[in-house]
Amino acid sequence: MVREKTDEVRRNGGAARVLDALDRKILGALSVDATLSYAAIGQEVGLSAPAVHERVKRLRASGAIRATVAQLDGPAVGKPMLAFIHVDTVGWGKTAELLSLEAWPEVEEIHTATGDTCLILKVRVASPHALEGLLARIYDVEGVRGTRTYMTLSTHLERTVQADVSAELEEELYIKR
Amino acid sequence: MVREKTDEVRRNGGAARVLDALDRKILGALSVDATLSYAAIGQEVGLSAPAVHERVKRLRASGAIRATVAQLDGPAVGKPMLAFIHVDTVGWGKTAELLSLEAWPEVEEIHTATGDTCLILKVRVASPHALEGLLARIYDVEGVRGTRTYMTLSTHLERTVQADVSAELEEELYIKR
DNA sequence: GCTATGTTCTGAATGAGGTTCTGTGAAGGG
DNA sequence: CCCTTCACAGAACCTCATTCAGAACATAGC
CATH class of the missing domain: 3.30.70.920 (Lrp/AsnC effector binding domain/regulation of amino acid metabolism (RAM) domain)
Structure with a gap:
C-alpha cells in the first residue's frame, strides 16, 4: 500500500506538497555540502538516516533538488x-x-x-x-x-539557490509543476 | 617517500599542476552529476575506481573542485x-x-x-x-x-562552471593559487 | 646503459554508509 | 471506535568509498 502510494507520487511528478521545516533544513545542508552522510544530516535535524534518505528521495523526485553537482573553480x-x-x-x-x-x-x-x-x-x-x-x-x-x-573584476560571492530555513514561510512553500 | 611527497603537495595547497585530459573528463562528469560512482566514471574515462578516487582527491585538495552541492529549484x-x-x-x-x-x-x-x-x-x-x-x-x-x-522572465540555461574537454588546451591549464 | 627514485596505475580487502525491509505509533476519516 | 494511511526508527543487507600492497612506467643521476 505504501509502495503503491509512493509510485503514484512519482508518476505525477510529485504533486503540490508543502516543504516543512525539516525539508528546508535538509535542503539547506545539502545545498552547502552534498557529501554529508544521511546520518550526519539526521543528527542535525533530529531524524534517523533512513528518514532523511526517504525525504531526500522525495525532494529529488519532486524536482526541489534538481541535481547534485561538483562546483568547479573557474x-x-x-x-x-x-x-x-x-x-x-x-x-x-x-x-x-x-x-x-x-x-x-x-x-x-x-x-x-x-x-x-x-x-x-x-x-x-x-x-x-x-x-x-x-x-x-x-x-x-x-x-x-x-x-x-x-x-567582472572579482567575485565576492557565488552560490546556488538558498533554501530559507526561517519557519514563518512554512505555509507558502509549494512544489510547483 | 611517496607519502612525504604527497603531504608536501597537500601542504602548499597543490602546487601548479597541469590538468590532463583525464582530469578534465572527470571534472566534466562530476560537474553534471556528482552522484556517479567512481567505478562508473572509471568506465567512461578508462581508469579503475581507486585511480579516479585518487585524482578526485587531488582535484579537491588543489581547489579545482570547490564543493559538491545540491542544486535546488528556485x-x-x-x-x-x-x-x-x-x-x-x-x-x-x-x-x-x-x-x-x-x-x-x-x-x-x-x-x-x-x-x-x-x-x-x-x-x-x-x-x-x-x-x-x-x-x-x-x-x-x-x-x-x-x-x-x-x-528575468524565464531561465533557459543555468549551470555551473564547465570544464572544457577539448584536448588542445592541455598545456595551458594550471591550478592557480 | 644501469640503477635508484618517484609516480600512477591495478586488483584485493576492508569498512562506512546508502538502501531496503519490517514493525510501531500517531493522525485523520468513516 | 475502528480502520486506513503515513512517517519514522531499528535492523539487515549490500553497494561503494577507501585503503593497501604490489606492478608498470617514467625520470634523473651515476
Whole structure:
C-alpha cells in the first residue's frame, strides 16, 4: 500500500506538497555540502538516516533538488574571466534561435529579461581573445542587434539557490509543476 | 617517500599542476552529476575506481573542485523570481561594506564589475514585495548611490562552471593559487 | 646503459554508509 | 471506535568509498 502510494507520487511528478521545516533544513545542508552522510544530516535535524534518505528521495523526485553537482573553480579549470553579456535582438521570436547557445561551453546561463535588453548571458572564458571570439559568434547569430558586456573584476560571492530555513514561510512553500 | 611527497603537495595547497585530459573528463562528469560512482566514471574515462578516487582527491585538495552541492529549484523552494541588480556606489572603498550582503539569503552572487556600474548582484526572491524590501535594504547600505534592476522572465540555461574537454588546451591549464 | 627514485596505475580487502525491509505509533476519516 | 494511511526508527543487507600492497612506467643521476 505504501509502495503503491509512493509510485503514484512519482508518476505525477510529485504533486503540490508543502516543504516543512525539516525539508528546508535538509535542503539547506545539502545545498552547502552534498557529501554529508544521511546520518550526519539526521543528527542535525533530529531524524534517523533512513528518514532523511526517504525525504531526500522525495525532494529529488519532486524536482526541489534538481541535481547534485561538483562546483568547479573557474581559474583552476582555465577560465579566469567571467562576464555578463546583455544581448538585444530584433524580436522576441528570435530568442528561440539563440537557445542553441546551450551548446557553447562558455555560456553558463541564459535568461530572458526585462529592461533595456532581451537576453542576459553569463559567460566564462579563458582570455580576452576568447571573449572576443565569443562575441563575434554571438553577433553571427541571426537576429542579434547589439550587445553590452559587463566584465567582472572579482567575485565576492557565488552560490546556488538558498533554501530559507526561517519557519514563518512554512505555509507558502509549494512544489510547483 | 611517496607519502612525504604527497603531504608536501597537500601542504602548499597543490602546487601548479597541469590538468590532463583525464582530469578534465572527470571534472566534466562530476560537474553534471556528482552522484556517479567512481567505478562508473572509471568506465567512461578508462581508469579503475581507486585511480579516479585518487585524482578526485587531488582535484579537491588543489581547489579545482570547490564543493559538491545540491542544486535546488528556485520555484520549488519558494523563490520563483530571479533578478540581476546593478549597484552604483559613491566609491570603491564602500564596496567592502556591501560584502555583508553575503549574510542575506536572497543574494546568490556578488561581483565587482566594469562598465557603468560597480557591483552586480544576482538575487532570488519569493515575490515582488520581497524584491522591494530587498532593494530598500540595499539603499540603506552606506555608500549606495543607485541601482538598476533586470528582472528575468524565464531561465533557459543555468549551470555551473564547465570544464572544457577539448584536448588542445592541455598545456595551458594550471591550478592557480 | 644501469640503477635508484618517484609516480600512477591495478586488483584485493576492508569498512562506512546508502538502501531496503519490517514493525510501531500517531493522525485523520468513516 | 475502528480502520486506513503515513512517517519514522531499528535492523539487515549490500553497494561503494577507501585503503593497501604490489606492478608498470617514467625520470634523473651515476
